[in-house]
Amino acid sequence: MTSDQGGAMAELAVRMEGIVKRLPGVVANDGIDFALERGEIHGLLGENGAGKTVLMSVLYGLYHPDAGTIAVRGRKQSMTSPSKAIRLGIGMVHQHFMLVPRLTVTENIMLGSEPMKGGLFLDERAARRAITELAEQYGLPVEPKARVEQLSVGHQQRVEIIKALYRGAETLILDEPTAVLTEQEVEHLSAALRKLRGEEKSTVFITHKLSEALALCDRITVLRKGKVVGTVRAKETSERELAEMMVGREVVFTVRRREATSGQETALRVEDVEADDDRALPALKGISFELRKQEILGIAGVEGNGQAELAEVLTGLRPAKSGRILLGGVDLSGKKAHDYIARGIAHIPADRQRRGLVLSFTLKENAVLGQHRNPRFSVGPFWQKQRAIGVYTQEIMDAYNVKAPSPSALAQNLSGGNQQRLIIGREFSKSPQVIVASQPTRGLDVGGIEYVREQLLNMRDKGAAVLLISMDLDEILMLSDRIAVIYDGRIVAIKDPEETDRQELGELMLRGAGEMAGRAG
C-alpha cells in the first residue's frame, strides 16, 4: 500500500460522492454516494430509469456530472473521457455492445491500444496471443479471427469483457449482462466474475433481476429515482426486501390468478396452419389449437420454434400457406392485417420499438395507428382530425398511466415501460376480442412487469381471449389458464398449470412431445 491515506479508504477501488447528473427533463442522479471495494462483486439494482446506467456512465467518463467527486484507488480524479477511465483501469461493458460487427474479434479488442511492430504496422499476432492468454486465464473462450457479426450474443459479450481486461481493467462495469444470456451462459459468466474477484479485481454488476444479484454479488446498492435507497450485504437480505427497496412499496410477486368464470366458448380456432419464416423455410408445420373466451392461453417454448411466426400469422402480418384461422366462424386466413384489426384482434408485438411504435412519430400519431381510417379520427383520405386524436391520446395516457410531457411528444423519448403502456393503451382501447401478446414484459422493470400482467388479467376478466407468447416460463405459469407447448412449429402438448411444473414443461420445450404428441389438443 503506497497510499498516504492508509486504512479502509485505501482499500476502495472507487468512491463516488454526491454525484448529481441532470438529463433533459429529469435528475438522473440526485446526490449519489457509491463505494466499491477491491475484489468485490457489487450489484447495482434498480428499476429502469433509476439512474444505474447514468451513474456508471459518469464513472466511465461518458457523462460529466453536474456535481460530486470521484476517487479511484484513493485518488481524486475528474473523469473527462472514457479513455481517461480506461487509463485508470476502469472498463465498461455496455448493454448495447460497443463492437464493430464487420471487424474481427482481434481488431475490436485491440482498438485503442494496438500493439505495433516496426513502429508503423499493427502486430495482430501479438494481440491474438494476449487475447488467447486472457481467455484461458478467466475461462472466457473467444475466437480471435472470427468476425464479430458471426458470433452469438454470449460470445460477443465475452469479447467485450476481454476487451476491457486487455486494456488493463481493474474495475469492470457490466450493464445488464445477463439480459441476453441463456441460463448456461449466465453460469459461465458468474464463474468468470468469481475468478476476477479472486485476483482482487472489482466488478459492478448492473441488473434488475433480484435473484441474480443475490446469487452473485457480495454487496448490493439499490437505487430509486436517482437516489441511493441503501447498500446491503447479499447474505443478509432477501428478494422481498430488495424488491421493496427498489419499488418503494410491497411488490405482488404472485399475481392473483382468479378462477376464470366461464371460459368454454371458443374465440379463435387455428386449424393446421402452415407458414414460412423470413428465409422461406417452414416455421409453422400444421399448428392447431383453440383459444377460448375469457382465458389466457400461454404459449411456452424455446425461442425460435415458431412463436414469432405464429404471432404474425394471427395478426395478418404473415400469410399462412395453408390451414384456417377462424374468428367467430369467419375464416381470416388470406386477409390483410387491416381486416384482423377490424375484427377485433389486438397485437402487442415482441419488438415494441420496431413493430409496436413508429419512434420518430408523436404519441398522437402512434395512438391512432391502425385506426387512422376510422371516421372518428379522419375526414376522407386527406384530413386527420387533430383535436379528436389529441383528446383520444390524452385519454389513453391517463387511463394507462403513460408518463410523457404531452400527446405531441415523440415516442422515442419515452422509456421502455411507457412505450409499452402506450401500446397496451392503444390496443386495449379498441376493446378487442382476441389479444395476441408477444413477450409483453420483456425488458421492463419490476413495476412495469407488474402493470402489464395486471392489465392482461383485467382484459381476460372482461371476456377477452388472450394468447400469451413468452420465453419466460415463470410468467407463463403465473398467468396462464392453460399452457400450450410449442416445439418445431407445432403445439406438442396443452397442460393445466395446476397439474404441471417447470420440469415437465422444460422437457417438452426441449425435446418436443415424441410419444406424447398424441395427447395434444
Next chain:
Amino acid sequence: MDIFTVALLLSTLRLATPVALIALGETFSERAGIINVGVEGTATLGALVVALISFYTRSPWLALFAALVAGGLAGALHALWCIRWRANHVVSGIGINILVGGLAMFITGAVWGWRGTSPSAPTLNPWIIVIAGFVIICVAQVYLFRTRWGLRLRVVGEKPEAADTAGVNVHLTQYFYTILNGVLCGLAGAFFFNNLGRFTFGMVGGRGFIGIAAMVIGNYSPLGGLGAALLFGFVDALQMRLQAHIPNQFSIMLPYLLTVVVLAAFIRRANVPAALGRHYVKQ
C-alpha cells in the same frame, strides 16, 4: 498495332488517375462516416485554382500546391457543415457543386473574358501526378488495413460510439479525412489542368461522381477503387479511338453507361460503412 496497344494502355492510366484519386478521397471520408458528393465541384475548384495561380505566377508547382489547399478548404467547409452544424451530407455536397459551378463561370468570365476557358498556362508533366497518384493509392491501402490509424478510421465510420469509448476522437478523425478527401480532389483537379494545359468549363465532366461510383465498385478499398477507375479509364480511352468509326455522341456515352451497369451489379455487395451519413453526438 503494337504502338496502338501501348498508347491505349498509357491513355488508360492517364484517364483513370483523376477518377482513382477522387475514389480514394471519398473512401477516406466515407470510412469516417462523411458522404461528400461535392467531390465533383471540389475537383473543378482545384482545376480552376491551379489554372489561375499558374497563369499569374507562371509557377506550376506553386499552382499545384494552391490547388491542394483550395481542395482542402472545400473539404473543411463540407466538414464544418456536416459535423459542426449537422447538415445533411448530401445537401451540403450538392451545395458545394453549385457554388463552385457559379464561381468557375464567374471567374473565367471576369478574368479571361466570357469564353468559359482560360488561356494556356505553364503546366507540369501530367505523368508526375499519375505516378504520384499510384504511389499514394498503394500507401493508402497499407495504411487503411495495416496500421492503427487505419483501424481507428474504419471504426469511426462503422460505429463511432465504439471508437469514442476506445479513446479515439471521432469528430477530429472526421474533420481530418474529410479535409484529406478535399485535398485529393484538388490533386485530381490539378491533373485535369496539367493534362490539357488550360482550364475549360465542364472539364471535370462528371468524373467526380464516377469516382464515387468507383469507390463503391471497389468496395471502399483504395486498390479496389483504383481497379474500378482503370476499367473506366480503359473504356474512356477506347471510345476516343472508336470515334473514328462510330458517332461520337454514342461513344462518349460508353464509359458512363458502363459505370451505371457495373455499379448496379456491385452496389448490393458493397460494405457500406454502417454509420455513414449519421451525425455522431457525444453525450
